[in-house]
Amino acid sequence: MIYAPKGVEDILPPRAELYSQIEREAGNFFSLYGYHQIRIPTFEKTELFLRSVGEETDVGKQMYTFKDKGGRSLSLRPEGTAGVVRAYIEHKIYGKEKVWKVWYAEPMFRYERPQAGRLREFYQIGVEYFGEENPWVDVEIIEMAYLFLSKLEMDNIEVQINSIGCKQCRAGYIRQLKIYLKENLSSLCGTCQRRFYSNPLRVLDCKNKTCRAVLQKAPSIEDFLCSSCKQHFDTVKEGLSRLKIPFTVNSHLVRGLDYYTRTIFEFKSFYLGSQDTVCAGGRYDDLIEELGGPSTPAMGFAIGLERLLLTLEKMGRKPSVPSLPCIFVVTLGKSCIEKGVQIARILRSQSILVKVNFTEKGLSAQLKQAGKEGFLWVLIVGENELKNKSYVLKNMKSGNQQYINEKDIENISDILRGDT
Ligand SMILES: [Zn+2]
Ligand SMILES: [Zn+2]
Structure with missing residues (x-):
């Protein structure tokens, strides 16, 4: 690993x-x-x-x-x-x-x-x-x-x-700051003792307690602007x-x-x-x-x-997940998967979130899964539906069922809107 x-x-x-x-x-x-x-x-x-x-x-x-x-x-x-x-x-x-x-x-x-x-x-x-x-x-x-x-x-x-x-006024300030820090160099922490030489301004924001105490009386840049x-x-x-x-x-x-x-x-x-x-x-x-x-x-x-x-x-903020209408496409048997995928494409072109079942699970197991994953609708594609070109649309919340013709799938958004 x-x-x-x-x-x-x-x-x-x-x-x-x-x-x-x-x-x-x-x-x-x-x-x-x-x-x-x-x-x-x-x-x-x-x-x-x-x-x-x-x-x-x-x-x-x-x-x-x-x-x-x-x-x-x-x-x-x-x-x-x-x-x-x-x-x-x-x-x-x-x-x-x-x-x-x-x-x-x-x-x-x-x-x-x-x-x-x-x-x-x-x-x-x-x-x-x-x-x-x-x-x-x-x-x-x-x-x-x-x-x-x-x-x-x-x-x-x-x-x-x-x-x-x-650059000009800061140079004057740093000169005075260094004079002050030099007098107190032994009271500063190790980091600040190094910074005194490399970057004396940084001593100003040291969090160390004894450094803070020293800095209280340090010259203030505002007076040197x-x-x-x-x-x-x-x-x-x-x-x-x-x-x-x-x-x-x-x-x-x-x-x-x-x-x-x-x-x-x-x-x-x-x-x-x-x-x-x-x-x-x-x-x-x-x-x-x-x-x-x-x-x-x-x-x-x-x-x-x-x-x-x-x-x-x-503070408790969570990502706001956009709430798209979502359909779980139940497929019953290998021969129905291809149709399921084709239908899913038409649904997604209407900005609908779609999941297609690719497993061998039976109808009730798929319905259970769709419910658990929070899908509001399922569309059932089985052998009979394939033959009749008409599919069951089930609302998981209300339990309502209706048949949707192949042609109506292209306008399913309207049907879904009437079924929420
Ligand atoms: Zn200046
Ligand atoms: Zn320090």
Whole structure:
């Protein structure tokens, strides 16, 4: 027996249908804001991720990287933004469209320690918005995520926002932060002591108690924002308030990716334990230029589908199975199966869910099975019916029976409607 590799999961029905439903609902909702779907490659050149996500970040270190048979270093995408940005530059979209808005729903891959809501292959629904710097773009994107999650009846969601400034003002902040952290370096956990050198901003979101205590007195980035970053952030906060989107400013909020600038945000669910972030994103105004495109402001977010579903399932949501009219075609004997299959085709062309019996079971056993499987009608195809070209249609609920001529099968929907 060969089992699935550690950290990946089969998504069996009906759960898989819930995934598709949410993805469809997301796409429909985002399209109201002018987003179009994009499909990006599952793997890219490793270099793309190292230059965007960052080599020293957790995500950068968790990549599935391999050499293909031509000796090229490739990586499975650990997130969606880098691939979308590469596509934007490669296809010179900037020369054709001033503003470009896309959404995707794709699996991502990270070599993590598997736990509830965190797998090595996981699904994200994401959006990316290119071409506008206006803080109202930030407001609209956060609003869209908020309203989408509200539409799914997710309650108990907290929106946290922060601004990590632009390259210039962030550098000043990091300098001060490092001075402060250096004085307290011995009190920090091992991870943070390493991060102090590789990525000091990440120390801010450490969950360790003693680190948290140290961070209470750490300088706050809000005090270091340059005037245009401050103005941008003020307008975002003002806009969210005006649109009545509840949020808190968390000055310790940072994201585990190198490319963010200015506004970043996370949606946290109280239904989840430590894996509490269901949606996260932010601005990345420098990334397109850093990857070789023209300077273009941009912003996006991604929703983790596993965590979203965990929350929805904890809230009791089940996939809504579309209720098609359904007919079980009873076939009595080998010679009747072919006719049963032909009839089934005509029934399905009327959008009716049909199951044909291929077993040697007798009439009563088949009726019992049809009832157990929840079929509302059975259509009986036996030797006599074949001869007379007339079939018994039985309503399993009421017990009503009627004969249906071969010709009437083409319009059986009308008959079924009168028999529910
Ligand atoms: Zn700035
Ligand atoms: Zn720490």
